[in-house]
Amino acid sequence: MNADNLVIDAGVPGPAELRRVLGHFATGVAVIAxxxxxxxLGFTCQSVVSVSLDPPYVSFCPAKTSTSxxxxxxxxxxxxxxxxxxxREMCRGFAVSGGDKFxxxxxxxxxxxAPALRGALAQIEATVELEHDAGDHTVVLARIGALRAAESGRPLLxxxxxxxxFSA
Incomplete structure (x- = not known):
């Protein structure tokens, strides 16, 4: 990385700056249903992360403004x-409020x-165990009950x- 491209600001970043900088971290996209x-019911979520293998936990972060x-x-x-x-188009449909997303x-x-969407690369069945307040979002910890994955396909990022x- 060229040091000339890196800007360090000691001030507290605002929402626009957070989006700009954190947007450089590519994430997968999921529909929580x-x-x-x-x-x-369902909504698009890009903040899904594996938390623990034993016990099996996953986490995601819905916005507090979410009606879903x-x-x-x-x-x-x-x-x-x-x-x-x-x-991609399905993802956009689940990202909007209201209407029949399905x-x-x-x-x-x-x-x-729960709804398992056809064509998804993987599905993780889970139950909510814990929620934690985190600013304008909620951190949800869910225990994995079952999961499955397709043998082929490429992720939406x-x-x-x-x-x-994604291209290798």
Whole structure:
């Protein structure tokens, strides 16, 4: 890395600067989904991370402004769907508030009853164990119950405010 490109500022960064700098960290994209007994629910999330292998935990961070997360929390059983590169438009559909996010989306019930999206690279069935307040987001710790992954496919990635793919 060229040192001329690196800018260090000792001040407290604002939201725009945080987005600009942290956007350089490419992340995978997932749809967190649940079923409330009447309808499927879900939202796009890029903050999914493996936390522990024993016991098996995963974490994700919904925004406090999310209208979907309180509904998913009440449902309890979740399916974290790791999206494939060709699911970009589906991802965008789950990122907006309101409307029927599942319109035109093919899915099956995972073993725990939550929606498992067809075409996803992987699915992680989980239950919420802990939530922690973290500024304008909530850190959710969920225990993994079951998981599965496709043998092929390429991930959908989020980098510098845009969706894209991976090439080796």
């Amino acid at each position: 649940a079923h409330d007994g009447t309808r499927p 997360w309180p509904l998913l929390r009440r449902a309890g059983a979740l399916c974290i769907n790791i999206l494939a590169e060709e699911q 319109a035109g989306v093919e899915w099956d019930r995972a073993g725990n009853g 989020f980098y510098r405010g845009e969706f894209g793919g």
